[in-house]
Amino acid sequence: MTQEEVFKNLTAHCKEYGFIFQSSEIYDGLSAVYDYGQLGSELKNNIKKYWWEAMVRLHENIVGIDAAIFMHPRTWEASGHVGAFNDPLIDNKDSKKRYRADVLLEEYIAKLEEKNNKEVEKGRRKWGESFNEEQFRATNPNVLRNQAKIEDVKAKMVAALNANDLKALRDLIIECEIVCPISGTKNWTDVRQFNLMFSTQLGNISGEDGTIYLRPETAQGIFVNFLNVQKTGRMKIPFGIAQIGKAFRNEIVARQFIFRMREFEQMEMQFFVKPGTELEWFKAWKQTRLAWHKALGLGDQKYRFHDHDKLAHYANAATDIEFEFPFGFKELEGIHSRTNYDLSRHQEYSGRKIQYFDPETNESYVPYVIETSIGLDRMFLAIMSSAYKEETLENGETRVVLGIPAPLAPVKLAVLPLIKKDGLPELAHKIMNELKLEFNCQYDEKDSIGKRYRRQDAIGTPFCITVDHQSLQDNTVTIRYRDTMTQERISIDSLHDLISSKVDYKNLFAKII
Numbered sequence: 001m002t003q004e005e006v007f008k009n010l011t012a013h014c015k016e017y018g019f020i021f022q023s024s025e026i027y028d029g030l031s032a033v034y035d036y037g038q039l040g041s042e043l044k045n046n047i048k049k050y051w052w053e054a055m056v057r058l059h060e061n062i063v064g065i066d067a068a069i070f071m072h073p074r075t076w077e078a079s080g081h082v083g084a085f086n087d088p089l090i091d092n093k094d095s096k097k098r099y100r101a102d103v104l105l106e107e108y109i110a111k112l113e114e115k116n117n118k119e120v121e122k123g124r125r126k127w128g129e130s131f132n133e134e135q136f137r138a139t140n141p142n143v144l145r146n147q148a149k150i151e152d153v154k155a156k157m158v159a160a161l162n163a164n165d166l167k168a169l170r171d172l173i174i175e176c177e178i179v180c181p182i183s184g185t186k187n188w189t190d191v192r193q194f195n196l197m198f199s200t201q202l203g204n205i206s207g208e209d210g211t212i213y214l215r216p217e218t219a220q221g222i223f224v225n226f227l228n229v230q231k232t233g234r235m236k237i238p239f240g241i242a243q244i245g246k247a248f249r250n251e252i253v254a255r256q257f258i259f260r261m262r263e264f265e266q267m268e269m270q271f272f273v274k275p276g277t278e279l280e281w282f283k284a285w286k287q288t289r290l291a292w293h294k295a296l297g298l299g300d301q302k303y304r305f306h307d308h309d310k311l312a313h314y315a316n317a318a319t320d321i322e323f324e325f326p327f328g329f330k331e332l333e334g335i336h337s338r339t340n341y342d343l344s345r346h347q348e349y350s351g352r353k354i355q356y357f358d359p360e361t362n363e364s365y366v367p368y369v370i371e372t373s374i375g376l377d378r379m380f381l382a383i384m385s386s387a388y389k390e391e392t393l394e395n396g397e398t399r400v401v402l403g404i405p406a407p408l409a410p411v412k413l414a415v416l417p418l419i420k421k422d423g424l425p426e427l428a429h430k431i432m433n434e435l436k437l438e439f440n441c442q443y444d445e446k447d448s449i450g451k452r453y454r455r456q457d458a459i460g461t462p463f464c465i466t467v468d469h470q471s472l473q474d475n476t477v478t479i480r481y482r483d484t485m486t487q488e489r490i491s492i493d494s495l496h497d498l499i500s501s502k503v504d505y506k507n508l509f510a511k512i513i
């Protein structure tokens with residue numbers, strides 16, 4: 001099955017089992033807007049908890065806030081979003097499809113990189129043990145030709161984006177002979193800038209412009225509260241402020257399910273440091289965040305850093321943690337060294353002094369900032385896409401299983417009486433009533449035990465507890481493990497400790513501190 005088919009199946013699975021629904025589906029849906037269902041919202045809450053506790057609870061110098069979505073409109077002038085939060089868009093005149101010009105070029109570059117990787121693999125197969133990749137990349141004519149093209153296109157793209165030269169962007173697309181994936185033609189319009197912020201009206205003040213924006217990032221809610229938190233929390237630099245919340249962007253090119261949405265959620269942390277120390281902190285946060293991802297065990301090879309070729313004018317370093325989604329490596333989290341740009345701009349636009357007094361050096365300064373910013377929905381997609389497996393079992397049967405890391409699984413265990421009589425449901429309820437004080441449990445007595453196991457596999461429940469006649473005699477049950485499908489008989493009294501040891505977030509945190 002191709003990755004595209006797997007992704008299609010995953011999308012259908014998310015709906016079938018109550019993870020994600022198209023927004024307002026009964027009205028045919030709203031493009032790039034989604035609702036999380038009964039299991040999706042559990043998983044989402046668990047991801048939030050993993051992030052919040054790893055950031056706020058495990059770091060004594062990080063605190064969390066919850067700022068409003070609406071902010072004073074001057075915020076977005078100060079931050080630069082009103083003037084420059086734009087995407088360069090280009091339309092194909094034949095298919096009438098719209099694309100981001102820079103994304104078309106990045107995809108072109110990615111294809112050349114892929115070609116080179118294939119050449120390298122060919123070489124490896126041909127030369128076997130004696131293969132030297134470095135030497136091969138430095139001498140193979142095909143690889144060298146592609147590499148030269150990659151560097152040339154990158155340099156031209158960065159120059160065009162930095163100079164806001166939209167004509168040069170279009171010329172580069174033509175020069176690379178990029179075709180529209182739908183129509184297959186090179187019949188492109190000019191490139192135009194498009195602001196991504198949604199606006200609405202505040203109140204009903206006649207004669208006054210009450211335009212306000214739905215925040216396109218949560219970060220500004222942290223910056224404008226820097227002084228409030230620093231003073232009331234008596235925070236000393238270096239320290240961080242974390243926040244989870246909704247953000248809104250009028251994405252024109254909204255594709256790939258919940259990867260790019262118009263309403264989404266971010267988990268952001270701004271870490272305030274002394275000027276001159278920011279690049280050290282940037283390096284440290286890259287490693288801290290990568291460790292957080294890897295602790296989930298989705299596969300270390302699924303992550304890579306992608307340093308930005310084009311730095312935003314306020315940044316002096318930026319990288320993405322990319323994840324291997326079914327449609328390729330894509331940005332999952334951004335880590336940015338944002339200098340003192342945001343705080344300085346808010347100081348200028350608000351007329352308030354936004355500085356930190358360092359008691360050790362008796363100096364005041366505008367702190368520098370390292371930002372870590374991850375999309376909650378993208379994290380959800382990363383987990384679901386690596387968890388989703390269609391397996392053929394030894395006996396020829398098939399099963400769909402979600403191998404969600406146990407601490408994040410929406411339902412931790414299912415309690416299943418073997419049959420609906422003889423006192424088995426009563427004992428099953430008794431077990432469930434005790435365990436539900438700590439874990440999200442499901443009770444299920446309908447259909448054969450095999451069918452019930454499959455239902456739980458399909459929603460990623462790590463443990464199924466089966467209550468049978470022997471349970472009434474000796475106070476034991478069967479516990480079945482989702483990933484291995486193995487079963488063992490254990491005492492009812494030991495259930496709590498066993499499950500707790502597997503689903504506890506402690507297991508994840510122990511790997512990252």
Ligand code: GAP
Pocket residue numbers: 216217218219249251258259260261262264265266268331332333334371373374375376377378
């Ligand atoms: N405050 C910095 C900031 O917002 P960004 O790279 O624009 O930086 C950060 O966004 C993260 O937010 C991304 O890495 C991605 O995970 C998520 N994100 C951005 N736009 C998104 C969208 N339209 N839909 C879903 N997630 C998005």
